[in-house]
Amino acid sequence: GAVVSQHPSWVICKSGTSVKIECRSLDFQATTMFWYRQFPKQSLMLMATSNEGSKATYEQGVEKDKFLINHASLTLSTLTVTSAHPEDSSFYICSAIPPGYGYTFGSGTRLTVV
Protein backbone atom coordinates (compact mmCIF):
# COMPACT_ATOMS: atom_id res chain seq x y z
CA GLY A 1 0.00 0.00 0.00
CA ALA A 2 0.95 3.65 -0.28
CA VAL A 3 3.06 4.90 2.60
CA VAL A 4 3.74 8.33 4.00
CA SER A 5 7.10 8.26 5.72
CA GLN A 6 7.97 10.83 8.35
CA HIS A 7 11.38 11.45 9.91
CA PRO A 8 12.55 11.77 12.59
CA SER A 9 10.09 10.03 14.89
CA TRP A 10 11.32 12.05 17.81
CA VAL A 11 13.71 14.94 18.35
CA ILE A 12 14.95 16.94 21.31
CA CYS A 13 16.42 20.35 20.69
CA LYS A 14 17.60 23.34 22.66
CA SER A 15 15.52 26.47 22.87
CA GLY A 16 16.41 28.90 20.08
CA THR A 17 17.53 26.30 17.58
CA SER A 18 15.69 25.13 14.46
CA VAL A 19 14.43 21.67 13.71
CA LYS A 20 13.51 20.15 10.35
CA ILE A 21 10.94 17.39 9.93
CA GLU A 22 10.67 15.47 6.68
CA CYS A 23 7.60 13.92 5.12
CA ARG A 24 8.02 11.64 2.12
CA SER A 25 5.51 9.91 -0.09
CA LEU A 26 6.69 6.42 -0.96
CA ASP A 27 5.55 4.83 -4.23
CA PHE A 28 3.37 7.77 -5.18
CA GLN A 29 3.63 11.43 -6.01
CA ALA A 30 2.03 13.98 -3.74
CA THR A 31 1.41 17.44 -5.11
CA THR A 32 -0.26 18.29 -1.82
CA MET A 33 0.71 17.34 1.69
CA PHE A 34 -0.71 18.47 4.99
CA TRP A 35 0.94 19.29 8.31
CA TYR A 36 -0.84 18.80 11.60
CA ARG A 37 -0.05 19.48 15.21
CA GLN A 38 -1.46 17.41 18.03
CA PHE A 39 -1.36 18.30 21.71
CA PRO A 40 -1.63 15.54 24.32
CA LYS A 41 -5.09 14.00 24.48
CA GLN A 42 -6.39 16.35 21.81
CA SER A 43 -7.43 16.11 18.22
CA LEU A 44 -5.33 17.00 15.21
CA MET A 45 -5.04 20.64 14.27
CA LEU A 46 -4.29 21.45 10.65
CA MET A 47 -1.37 23.86 10.46
CA ALA A 48 -0.83 24.21 6.75
CA THR A 49 -1.27 22.73 3.33
CA SER A 50 1.97 22.15 1.48
CA ASN A 51 1.83 22.58 -2.28
CA GLU A 52 4.58 21.28 -4.56
CA GLY A 53 6.32 24.12 -6.34
CA SER A 54 4.40 26.90 -4.64
CA LYS A 55 3.91 28.54 -1.28
CA ALA A 56 2.21 26.69 1.50
CA THR A 57 -1.23 27.73 2.66
CA TYR A 58 -1.31 28.35 6.39
CA GLU A 59 -4.32 28.07 8.65
CA GLN A 60 -5.42 31.08 10.63
CA GLY A 61 -3.28 31.65 13.69
CA VAL A 62 -0.28 29.65 12.47
CA GLU A 63 2.90 31.69 12.24
CA LYS A 64 4.39 31.38 8.78
CA ASP A 65 7.82 32.56 9.89
CA LYS A 66 7.87 30.12 12.79
CA PHE A 67 6.80 27.07 10.80
CA LEU A 68 8.54 27.09 7.45
CA ILE A 69 7.22 24.62 4.89
CA ASN A 70 9.04 23.60 1.74
CA HIS A 71 7.63 21.23 -0.87
CA ALA A 72 10.37 21.19 -3.46
CA SER A 73 9.61 17.82 -5.03
CA LEU A 74 6.62 15.60 -5.64
CA THR A 75 7.71 13.21 -2.90
CA LEU A 76 9.08 15.45 -0.15
CA SER A 77 7.70 18.16 2.09
CA THR A 78 9.62 19.59 5.02
CA LEU A 79 8.48 21.48 8.09
CA THR A 80 11.11 23.58 9.85
CA VAL A 81 10.34 24.86 13.31
CA THR A 82 12.51 27.96 13.59
CA SER A 83 13.85 29.40 16.82
CA ALA A 84 12.04 26.70 18.72
CA HIS A 85 10.75 27.35 22.22
CA PRO A 86 9.30 24.99 24.83
CA GLU A 87 5.76 25.93 23.82
CA ASP A 88 6.49 24.49 20.36
CA SER A 89 6.90 21.06 21.93
CA SER A 90 4.21 18.89 20.40
CA PHE A 91 3.47 15.95 18.14
CA TYR A 92 3.69 16.92 14.47
CA ILE A 93 2.11 14.73 11.82
CA CYS A 94 2.09 14.99 8.04
CA SER A 95 -0.37 13.46 5.64
CA ALA A 96 -1.00 12.98 1.96
CA ILE A 97 -3.64 11.50 -0.28
CA PRO A 98 -2.26 8.55 -2.26
CA PRO A 99 -4.47 7.84 -5.29
CA GLY A 100 -7.04 5.21 -4.33
CA TYR A 101 -5.99 5.07 -0.67
CA GLY A 102 -7.68 8.02 0.97
CA TYR A 103 -6.16 10.31 3.52
CA THR A 104 -2.92 8.73 4.85
CA PHE A 105 -0.82 9.93 7.77
CA GLY A 106 2.85 9.69 8.56
CA SER A 107 3.96 8.14 11.83
CA GLY A 108 4.44 11.52 13.49
CA THR A 109 7.35 13.39 15.09
CA ARG A 110 7.54 14.08 18.79
CA LEU A 111 9.35 17.41 19.27
CA THR A 112 10.62 18.35 22.69
CA VAL A 113 12.25 21.74 23.13
CA VAL A 114 14.35 22.10 26.27
Added chain:
Amino acid sequence: QQQVKQSPQSLIVQKGGISIINCAYENTAFDYFPWYQQFPGKGPALLIAIRPDVSEKKEGRFTISFNKSAKQFSLHIMDSQPGDSATYFCAAFSLGYQKVTFGIGTKLQVIP
Protein backbone atom coordinates in the same frame (compact mmCIF):
# COMPACT_ATOMS: atom_id res chain seq x y z
CA GLN B 1 -16.95 26.03 15.24
CA GLN B 2 -16.74 22.30 15.65
CA GLN B 3 -17.95 20.86 12.38
CA VAL B 4 -17.70 17.23 13.46
CA LYS B 5 -18.96 16.40 16.94
CA GLN B 6 -17.75 13.11 18.39
CA SER B 7 -18.94 11.29 21.47
CA PRO B 8 -18.14 9.90 23.94
CA GLN B 9 -14.69 11.27 24.70
CA SER B 10 -13.80 8.16 26.63
CA LEU B 11 -15.21 4.67 26.65
CA ILE B 12 -14.53 1.57 28.70
CA VAL B 13 -15.74 -1.74 27.32
CA GLN B 14 -15.27 -5.28 28.53
CA LYS B 15 -13.49 -7.75 26.31
CA GLY B 16 -15.96 -9.30 23.89
CA GLY B 17 -18.37 -6.38 24.12
CA ILE B 18 -19.44 -3.87 21.48
CA SER B 19 -17.79 -0.45 21.35
CA ILE B 20 -19.88 2.30 19.80
CA ILE B 21 -18.61 5.77 18.93
CA ASN B 22 -20.84 8.40 17.39
CA CYS B 23 -20.20 11.40 15.20
CA ALA B 24 -22.38 14.14 13.77
CA TYR B 25 -21.47 16.60 11.07
CA GLU B 26 -22.90 19.86 9.85
CA ASN B 27 -21.49 20.51 6.40
CA THR B 28 -23.48 18.74 3.70
CA ALA B 29 -20.55 19.17 1.31
CA PHE B 30 -18.67 16.39 3.11
CA ASP B 31 -18.62 13.28 0.96
CA TYR B 32 -16.14 10.94 2.60
CA PHE B 33 -16.21 9.80 6.22
CA PRO B 34 -13.17 7.91 7.52
CA TRP B 35 -12.38 6.58 10.95
CA TYR B 36 -8.83 6.58 12.24
CA GLN B 37 -7.20 4.57 15.00
CA GLN B 38 -4.27 6.11 16.86
CA PHE B 39 -1.97 4.44 19.33
CA PRO B 40 0.17 6.55 21.68
CA GLY B 41 3.17 8.09 19.94
CA LYS B 42 1.98 7.03 16.48
CA GLY B 43 0.24 8.77 13.63
CA PRO B 44 -3.43 7.98 12.97
CA ALA B 45 -4.06 4.94 10.79
CA LEU B 46 -7.08 4.64 8.52
CA LEU B 47 -9.41 2.02 9.90
CA ILE B 48 -12.49 2.13 7.70
CA ALA B 49 -14.29 4.73 5.62
CA ILE B 50 -17.67 5.25 4.01
CA ARG B 51 -19.22 7.41 1.37
CA PRO B 52 -22.72 8.88 1.80
CA ASP B 53 -24.30 6.72 -0.89
CA VAL B 54 -24.28 3.66 1.40
CA SER B 55 -25.79 3.24 4.84
CA GLU B 56 -23.40 0.65 6.23
CA LYS B 57 -19.96 -0.72 5.61
CA LYS B 58 -18.38 -3.65 7.39
CA GLU B 59 -14.77 -4.75 7.49
CA GLY B 60 -14.08 -7.60 9.86
CA ARG B 61 -15.10 -6.54 13.37
CA PHE B 62 -15.49 -2.89 12.37
CA THR B 63 -18.73 -1.45 10.99
CA ILE B 64 -19.66 2.09 10.02
CA SER B 65 -23.32 3.02 10.10
CA PHE B 66 -24.24 6.15 8.17
CA ASN B 67 -27.46 8.18 8.39
CA LYS B 68 -27.39 10.85 5.72
CA SER B 69 -30.66 12.54 6.67
CA ALA B 70 -29.57 12.89 10.29
CA LYS B 71 -26.00 13.76 9.30
CA GLN B 72 -24.67 11.17 11.70
CA PHE B 73 -22.34 8.23 11.46
CA SER B 74 -21.01 5.76 13.95
CA LEU B 75 -18.30 3.17 14.42
CA HIS B 76 -19.14 -0.19 15.92
CA ILE B 77 -16.38 -2.50 17.09
CA MET B 78 -17.72 -5.99 17.63
CA ASP B 79 -16.06 -8.48 19.98
CA SER B 80 -13.82 -5.72 21.33
CA GLN B 81 -10.33 -6.84 22.30
CA PRO B 82 -7.68 -5.28 24.59
CA GLY B 83 -5.59 -4.65 21.46
CA ASP B 84 -8.34 -2.31 20.25
CA SER B 85 -7.52 0.06 23.11
CA ALA B 86 -6.58 3.27 21.33
CA THR B 87 -7.92 6.69 20.46
CA TYR B 88 -10.41 6.76 17.61
CA PHE B 89 -11.08 9.80 15.48
CA CYS B 90 -13.95 10.25 13.11
CA ALA B 91 -13.42 12.62 10.24
CA ALA B 92 -15.30 14.23 7.41
CA PHE B 93 -13.75 15.10 4.12
CA SER B 94 -14.74 16.87 0.97
CA LEU B 95 -12.99 15.17 -1.93
CA GLY B 96 -13.04 18.37 -3.91
CA TYR B 97 -11.78 20.55 -1.09
CA GLN B 98 -9.20 18.06 0.19
CA LYS B 99 -9.32 19.21 3.79
CA VAL B 100 -10.25 16.90 6.59
CA THR B 101 -12.21 17.91 9.66
CA PHE B 102 -11.62 15.68 12.67
CA GLY B 103 -13.74 14.85 15.65
CA ILE B 104 -12.28 15.41 19.09
CA GLY B 105 -11.37 11.76 19.53
CA THR B 106 -12.55 8.91 21.74
CA LYS B 107 -10.19 7.09 24.01
CA LEU B 108 -11.29 3.47 24.09
CA GLN B 109 -10.14 1.10 26.78
CA VAL B 110 -11.04 -2.56 26.48
CA ILE B 111 -10.63 -4.33 29.77
CA PRO B 112 -10.09 -8.11 30.08
